[in-house]
Amino acid sequence: MKFLLLIIFFFLSGCSTATFDSNVGIYAENKIRKSVVERYTNYEVWELGATQVGHVETRYCQQDIQDYKPSKEALISELEVKTQKLGGNALVFDSCLVNRTTGSCHTQIHCNGMAYQITYNK
Numbered sequence: 001m002k003f004l005l006l007i008i009f010f011f012l013s014g015c016s017t018a019t020f021d022s023n024v025g026i027y028a029e030n031k032i033r034k035s036v037v038e039r040y041t042n043y044e045v046w047e048l049g050a051t052q053v054g055h056v057e058t059r060y061c062q063q064d065i066q067d068y069k070p071s072k073e074a075l076i077s078e079l080e081v082k083t084q085k086l087g088g089n090a091l092v093f094d095s096c097l098v099n100r101t102t103g104s105c106h107t108q109i110h111c112n113g114m115a116y117q118i119t120y121n122k
Helices: 002-015 024-035 042-047 072-085
Strands: 051-062 090-100 107-117
Touching (some): 024 072, 072 107
Antiparallel strands (some): 051 107
8 A cells, every 4th residue: 555655656746847848839829820811912902002011931841742731721821820920911822832753852832922011090
């Protein structure tokens, strides 16, 4: 019985100093960031008098045919997060280019767009 109590004590004391790393915080932050960014066309941002804040791009390299490959929508979401980090609230998505069998990638995807800041008159 004493031996069992000793094991339980060591188990509990060991767990009290354990830490857990998670990307939940980053996921939640990115979800919030992209929620304030809207997608527009070039004509729409021109009509709204938007201010250009910068070029945004993202790349993905699928090293093996069996590796996960993100959807186009997931890559555009990354562009939205980058838009907000630049201080923008509007994204004009340009394109996603897919290259097959490049140097070290089975498939390489490169997406880009332009980030804008739209000021709404109240």
